[in-house]
Amino acid sequence: MVEWIFVVLIVMGVLFAVKLLYVLATVSAHPITQGALFVPTANIRVTTFLDAVPMRSGDFLVDIGCGDGRVLRAARRRYGVSALGFEVNLLAYLIAKVRSLGIEGIQVRWRNFWKVHLRDANVVFCYLFPDVMERLAKKLEAELRTGTRVVSCNFPIPGWKPLEVLFPDSSLHDDPIYVYRFPDSCRSIRTDRKETAQLSSS
Numbered sequence: 001m002v003e004w005i006f007v008v009l010i011v012m013g014v015l016f017a018v019k020l021l022y023v024l025a026t027v028s029a030h031p032i033t034q035g036a037l038f039v040p041t042a043n044i045r046v047t048t049f050l051d052a053v054p055m056r057s058g059d060f061l062v063d064i065g066c067g068d069g070r071v072l073r074a075a076r077r078r079y080g081v082s083a084l085g086f087e088v089n090l091l092a093y094l095i096a097k098v099r100s101l102g103i104e105g106i107q108v109r110w111r112n113f114w115k116v117h118l119r120d121a122n123v124v125f126c127y128l129f130p131d132v133m134e135r136l137a138k139k140l141e142a143e144l145r146t147g148t149r150v151v152s153c154n155f156p157i158p159g160w161k162p163l164e165v166l167f168p169d170s171s172l173h174d175d176p177i178y179v180y181r182f183p184d185s186c187r188s189i190r191t192d193r194k195e196t197a198q199l200s201s202s
């Protein structure tokens with residue numbers, strides 16, 4: 001009986017320590033993440049993304065805010081792509097690092113993605129927060145190469161027109177996933193606006 005109480009106390013202590021770590025890591029990263037918490041994308045959503053966005057082994061996927069790195073590993077497993085993740089939440093970064101140990105073609109860096117140029121990516125994945133999406137649109141427009149696909153979980157990129165909006169087949173995880181291609185996704189919306197303006201002025 002005494003042993004059981006001891007075991008329960010240890011389990012509770014470990015759970016408490018993990019929770020405390022999560023809170024500390026989240027609070028200290030907050031000035032950079034501006035609300036994008038470490039919430040991993042559900043596996044069914046990762047699968048939906050991979051089904052809809054085929055890649056080749058020479059492709060370079062960047063997850064800006066990679067959490068535990070699951071998107072990097074899943075894309076590497078499915079398509080053999082090279083994959084790079086940036087993460088500023090220390091707990092998330094350490095989990096991603098440990099879970100990706102020894103997997104060739106995957107890099108995880110403890111870095112603020114706003115300070116990194118995205119020119120080498122040809123697939124960009126993100127699951128961020130509405131407050132940063134306007135700024136993200138400007139960064140992507142300034143840095144991406146023609147043909148780069150951009151996938152945003154839950155929140156659309158303002159001013160961009162998605163090629164496709166995916167809804168995973170799950171009642172629990174059915175928030176939209178927006179798929180874009182640069183620069184067509186920005187151009188088409190500008191053309192639409194221009195045409196509307198021309199129509200209304202004629």
Ligand SMILES: C[S@@+](CC[C@H](N)C(=O)[O-])C[C@H]1O[C@@H](n2cnc3c(N)ncnc32)[C@H](O)[C@@H]1O
Binds near residue numbers: 034088128
């Ligand atoms: C909602 S989670 C998504 C994690 C992962 N992309 C996934 O889909 O499973 C967002 C992550 O982005 C990270 N993040 C937010 N802003 C960042 C920044 N400027 N640089 C690096 N990581 C950032 C957060 O710490 C958080 O772990």
